[in-house]
């Protein structure tokens with residue numbers, strides 16, 4: 249017999265069906281045992297009555313609990329041993345519930361299953377925490393240690409479902425706009441994008457390293473040289489930054505790049521995407537202002553003292569979405585602290601990244617007054633959170649060299665590290681620009697979640713540990729040796 253989903257039982261009134269799942273909560277009324285069976289589709293009520301004629305069938309595979317003595321065991325007696333979170337299969341007849349017994353809170357509230365056979369696949373220990381609440385009240389360390397149990401929680405399942413709908417919507421929208429989805433490598437080269445790289449030692453080339461991508465920035469620009477014109481990717485980005493409560497060492501972006509595009513057209517595309525997405529997937533939400541307000545960085549800083557202002561009219565309203573674009577950022581910012589081992593203290597950094605086009609193409613002027621140069625950079629904010637950022641790119645090699653020089657790179661170093669990039673420029677490069685939109689942050693904001701871990705299946709703690717897998721972890725001496733790595737004593 250084919251298994252049906254719990255939610256589908258309503259279509260089988262007075263028919264016999266097979267359902268599978270987890271025992272959710274058990275109640276007994278006199279001799280009758282009731283419980284909700286949970287599968288991904290939801291709950292259905294199961295009823296076991298003490299009918300001595302019903303014997304456990306299917307002795308060969310089950311019941312697992314009664315091996316050896318299973319023959320002739322009454323279904324009811326086996327049902328009496330059930331405990332929460334056991335994984336079972338039930339065959340029974342779907343019956344309409346009497347009027348007064350209807351439960352409007354669940355999708356199958358009008359029916360129940362009169363059980364005729366039961367199979368136990370697996371027993372379960374008592375869970376370390378309840379899963380029938382939203383779970384905010386439980387210490388997060390323990391939720392993350394047992395994330396596979398935490399994910400049984402309805403709230404988290406719903407978040408994952410919404411996440412997939414959002415990503416699916418983005419994909420379809422962009423494909424309809426003529427974009428091509430392309431995967432770029434995970435093993436790549438250390439880049440000057442501002443954060444520290446995660447490095448991967450090479451076994452075959454002693455002393456050499458790959459870097460995990462901080463973003464597909466260079467690859468997507470090279471795809472423009474390749475003539476793809478419209479690229480996107482749901483991209484994982486890895487940045488070894490200092491721990492912060494609401495930061496993750498890896499996050500997911502909708503990464504976009506376009507050729508022959510101007511800033512206005514690109515921002516219009518993004519605006520169109522988010523308006524359509526909200527309308528389709530979050531119809532209960534209200535967008536504060538359309539078209540999305542645009543303001544220059546300088547104006548935002550003066551008026552709101554932040555480059556991600558919260559423009560909601562009513563900040564207590566859970567359903568208000570205030571999107572805005574911030575434009576015309578300064579090209580450079582002064583770092584009084586080194587951003588990473590690649591930077592030295594007290595030097596200019598790129599506000600976005602070095603591939604951003606400065607608003608002047610005069611490299612002398614750039615070198616003379618870096619603090620005054622504005623960039624073709626834009627950020628995208630929602631309710632006071634940055635949910636995206638991008639720029640029109642610099643395709644003028646001379647200006648790019650001037651930018652790298654201000655960032656403290658020596659001329660020969662620039663040639664060495666970016667020879668692939670400069671060489672690509674010499675084979676016909678279209679004007680292009682792009683943006684990356686943070687999917688985790690957007691979801692956390694729109695779902696009114698307190699942090700991005702609530703919308704990621706397996707997040708790390710604020711200090712970059714995975715408590716479930718126990719990482720970072722040691723590796724064997726042999727593995728290190730193979731990678732030509734010696735650990736220093738301290």
Ligand code: ASP
Nearest residue numbers: 463465638639682683684
């Ligand atoms: N690569 C940039 C980032 O990850 C986005 C972009 O410029 O497209 O922030």
